[in-house]
C-alpha cells in the first residue's frame with residue numbers, strides 16, 4: 142500500500158531529491174566515487190555549494206548585501222550563535238512555542254531579553270499581536286512557523302530593529318520579503334534536506350557590532366568569508382538540499398509552492414471543520430499553520446483517539462500522532478507532500494466518521 146508521510150521532521154522529501162542522492166551515493170558527478178568519500182574541496186563539490194547558494198538567492202530573491210551559509214549544529218545551535226554575534230545589551234523575543242522558548246533561554250546567557258509577547262497562557266494556540274518592540278533592542282527574534290503547536294506568522298513583520306527569524310519549518314513555503322529580515326535560519330530537515338545542515342541567510346552589515354570575542358566556529362564572519370568551507374561542511378545534506386532546490390525551481394518556485402500549500406491546508410482544515418469527529422486546535426483561522434495542521438478528537442469522541450490513529454496507520458497514513466505537548470494529531474504538509482496525499486487523508490477521516498455514525 143502507498144504510504145503517505147505526515148511526519149513533522151525529519152520529514153517528506155521530493156522523490157527527485159532521494160533518487161538523485163542515491164545516484165550520487167554510488168557515483169558522484171561522474172567521478173567514479175561515492176559522494177560519501179570525496180573531498181569537500183573537490184571542484185565538483187564546491188560547485189554543489191555554489192549552485193545551492195545561487196538557487197537560494199534566486200528562489201527567495203535575496204537582495205545584494207546578504208550571504209547564505211551552510212552550517213552544522215542544527216537550528217538549535219543558532220539559538221546561541223545569534224545572541225553571541227548580535228546581542229550587545231538587549232534583545233526582543235516573541236514567545237510562540239517550545240522552539241522560541243529554547244531560543245529565549247540561550248539569549249539570556251548573553252544579555253537582557255525582553256519577551257514582548259507570548260501565547261504561553263493558552264498553550265501557544267495563537268500568534269500574539271499588538272505588542273511593542275523596544276527601539277533600543279539589538280534585534281527582534283520570531284519563530285515564523287511553530288512546528289509543534291501548528292501556528293504560523295504568514296506575513297513579513299515590520300520591525301524597528303533588525304528582524305531575526307527561525308524559519309526551520311516554513312522556508313520556501315511562500316515568497317518572503319527578505320529585505321525585512323536581518324537573519325533567517327533553519328534546520329534543513331523539515332522542508333529541504335535530511336538532518337545535518339542548517340542554512341543561515343544573513344545581512345552582512347549587522348555583524349561586527351558586539352564587543353565580546355566570539356569563538357571562531359561560532360562566528361558568522363568565519364563561515365561567510367570561507368563560503369561555508371572553513372571546516373568540513375555536511376556534504377550529503379548539502380547535496381540533497383541542492384536537489385530539493387532544483388525541484389522547487391522546476392515546480393515553479395515559491396509563488397507556485399504557496400498556491401499549492403494553501404490548497405492543501407484548506408482541504409484539510411475544511412474537512413476538520415466539517416467532520417463531526419474532529420476539531421482544530423488553533424481557533425483563529427489566520428493563525429493556523431499551512432505546514433503543520435494540528436487537530437484533536439471533538440468533544441464526545443475523545444475515546445476514539447487511539448482507534449483513529451491505528452485506523453489511519455492501517456490506511457497508510459504515517460506520522461500523524463501529535464506532539465506530546467498538544468496531543469491529538471498533527472499532519473505536516475511540507476512542500477514535498479502531494480495534494481493527493483491530503484486527499485487520501487481526508488478520505489480516511491470520512492471513512493472513520495461513517496464507521497462511528
Ligand SMILES: *Cc1c(COP(=O)(O)O)cnc(C)c1O
Pocket residue numbers: 150214215216217218240284286287288307308309310327328329331
Ligand atoms: C525542528 C525545529 C527546530 C530545531 O531544529 P534542530 O535542527 O533539531 O536543532 C528549531 N525551530 C523550529 C521552528 C523547528 O521546527
